Amino acid sequence: MNNGAESPINGAGLSDRELARVGDTVRRPAGPWSPTVQRLLRDLRALGFDLAPEPLGLDAAGREVLGYVEGRDQGWPFLPEILAVEGAERLGRLASRLRSALSACPCPPDARWQFAHGAPGPGEVLQHGDLGPWNLLWGDGPEIVGVLDWDFAGPGDPWYDTGHLAWFTVPLMDDERAHARGFPEPPDRGARLDAFAAGAGISAVELVRIAVRAQEEYERRVRTRGSAAEGGPWRTFLELGFHDKARADRDWTIRHFSQDT
Structure with missing residues (x-):
């Protein structure tokens, strides 16, 4: 139990993200996009998506403050809750629930995201932007209890997260x-x-098409964002060749699963 003293949170990220727990809160570096992300989290929770952490503003040091979510991370090897076929179905249901909640979220025209400004355009909705097992927490049972790290949130393809x-x-x-x-x-x-x-409520063929689009979009993001002056973590992704890995995964997916991409 944390008594209010500040203690670092060590995760599985590529670099030290300067996360700290203070009592029942998490403190993390803020960016110009943090107020918009905090508003998104408030809206999601108001819509009943209680897996989003509670947004609590900024602290005296200018860090973003979020409610602490107790849970288990993905582990290595993956948790049994991920490895089981039932876990895959549960992840599909999570993706569907999140997509529905994000589609209903309002977005002001002056919204500032990390790599975008304003509200979603035609055919777009808000998205998490980094929905992977590394940003999920599980409770004592098989249920997911938290969706973390919303820094990459912004407008985009409604199916990207899925x-x-x-x-x-x-x-x-x-x-x-x-x-x-x-x-x-x-x-x-x-x-x-x-x-x-099945969990996502779509056919397997459609899921493959959606995944291929996500692989293509991720490759594009690594290339463009990693080359930008404010590239941040995306520059690291580019240096590590994540765009090449995404392209190789896309080619593999098309060879093995795609019937009509």
């Missing part, structure tokens, strides 16, 4: 990559694809 989560949890990549990402043994991708699609 495709991104399926990419890494079906997973739509070769066995070597799947092992590195958390699968100790080659997974039954066909069963997991069907289960995730």
